[in-house]
Amino acid sequence: MSGANADEITIAVDPDVHLRQDEYDPRDWNSDTTSIGSSIYRGIMENGRRYQSLKEDEYAFPADEQQFDTYDAVHLAAMVGDSQEENPLFHAPIEPKNVxxxxxxxxxxxxxxxxxxxxxxxxxxxxxxxxxxxEVDDVTQDWTWSQKFDLIHLRILACAFTPEETVQIMKKCYDNLQPGGWIEQFEIHPNVYCDDASIAEDNVLYDIGPRCDAAANKSGKRMDLVKTIRDSIEKAGFVDVHEKATKWPIGPWPREKAKKELGSINLHHWLTGIEGYTMFLMTKFGDPEPWTQEEVRVYNAQMRKALLNPHHHPYQRTRRVWARKPFPEEVKARDEKEKEKQEKLKEAEAAAAAAAAVPVKQESPEIKKEKE
Ligand SMILES: C[S@@+](CC[C@H](N)C(=O)[O-])C[C@H]1O[C@@H](n2cnc3c(N)ncnc32)[C@H](O)[C@@H]1O
Known part of the structure; x- marks a missing residue:
């Protein structure tokens, strides 16, 4: 099903699911970085996690084995979530040669x-x-690739860029695509939703999304790209804009087989990813003041327990947007239309100003009387 309203459909619950309720025991992080020579590979160690060291401005999520395991899970979830589509990798209608x-x-x-x-x-x-x-590089810096691309793809860039950097990156995407080339971005958000009241209103599951948004905003970056990607892409001048919003269940609670599989993978994504997604944000930008590493661990343990509760039916939202760079004749037509619009607007403004300048003639009492 490729309906644009897939995120409006309630996911049916499987009544026979029983998750283990005991505490999830994530694999301990084992550092093997000492055997790798490059300082880029070594990254920066903080709170038991490894972070990138290329960009001066820090990036919120780690780059270590546990995080790459999380990205594997998210990739698998994206493939299963879109397995009914002809091409689950991207939806832009193109057979790209240069991505x-x-x-x-x-x-x-x-x-x-x-x-x-x-x-x-x-x-x-x-x-x-x-x-x-x-390639290892920072895309907020100048792009030096000489060839133009026919597809530029972005997936889960939440917390990576400031709003100003996003505008610049979208412009670079536009400039570095061939006319008729496509941009596609897929984003997920940690807000947890539930359609059947199986999760109490005060449950910690409802806390993580707003908490991450607040910390990301404090850091100057944004987590809630699901809300903004369409606008960013449109503002950069792309046309033929399409989008698909979906619900990703968290846990094997759905009745339908594909959704159950997606939910199981996504649960793994959350269980392995929660520390990586929260540790930096909360220890630097936590509310009301930065949290300790221990406080983040306790919070994450509560989250894991709530995620593993078999009575809970949580899900999160995703959004995919794909759009085309217009051909030169489309740009010309668009510019001409815009010019015409601006001219008409100017004319209307001039007419309004002229009308305001003419004194309104008052009817004499005699004419008024005659009219009556
Ligand atoms: C959440 S991960 C998603 C990875 C991959 N797109 C996927 O879907 O599996 C975001 C990636 O963006 C990279 N990233 C963040 N800021 C960047 C920048 N300024 N330039 C290049 N890469 C960046 C991070 O290092 C990280 O690997």
């Missing part, structure tokens, strides 16, 4: 095309398909 993937992470999602992936942290892979180049 740029921004913030490529582990690079698990490259299509069969020439793909250039760019990320602050080198991907933890020893083998890449021959159609791929993964």
């Amino acid at each position: 740029l993937d921004i913030g490529t992470g582990k690079g698990s999602h490259v299509p069969e095309a020439w793909v250039r992936g760019v990320d602050l942290f080198p991907p933890p892979v020893t083998w890449l398909p021959p159609n791929c180049v993964l």
Whole structure:
């Protein structure tokens, strides 16, 4: 089903699901960075997690084995969530030859095309398909690629850029696409929803989304890109804008098989990812003041317990937007139309100003009388 209103449909619950309710025991993080020479690979250690060291301005999520495991889970969830689509990787109607993937992470999602992936942290892979180049770079800096792309793809760039950087990056995407090329962005948000009141209103599950948004905003970046990607893409001048919003269940609670599978994978995504998604944000920008590492761990333990409660039916929202760079004749027509609109507006303003300048003639009492 590819309905644009997929996020309005209530997910049916499987009454026979029984999750283990005991405490989730995430794998301990094992550092193997000491054996890797490059300082970029070594990154920066903080609160038991490794962060990228390329960009001076910090990026909120770690770059370590546990986080890459989380990205694997999110990739799998995205594939299962869109498995009914002809192409779950991207929806832009194009067979791309030359793709740029921004913030490529582990690079698990490259299509069969020439793909250039760019990320602050080198991907933890020893083998890449021959159609791929993964570069370590900061996309907020100048882009120096000489060739134009026919697809630019972004997935889960929440908390990566300030609103001003987003405007600049969208402009660079526009400028670095061939006319007729496509941009596509897919985002998820940690706000937890529930359609059947199975989660009490004061449950911690409802706390994480607003808390992450508040911390991200304090940091100057935004977490809630699901709300803003369409606008950012449209404002950059893209046309033919499409979007698809969906609900991702968290846990194997849905009755339908594909949704159950998606929910199971997404639960793994949350269980492995929650620390990475919250540790930096809360220890630096937590409310009312930065939290200690221990406070974040306790919060995450509460979250895991709530996620593993078999009576809960949580889900989160996702949004995918894809749009096309107009051809030169479309740009020309659009510019002419805009010029015409501006001229008409000016004329109307001039007419209104002229009308305001003419004194209104008062009717004499005699004429008024005659009219009556
Ligand atoms: C949440 S991960 C998503 C990874 C991948 N797109 C996926 O869906 O699996 C976001 C990635 O963006 C990268 N990133 C953040 N800011 C960046 C920047 N300024 N330039 C390049 N990559 C950046 C991070 O290092 C991280 O690997």
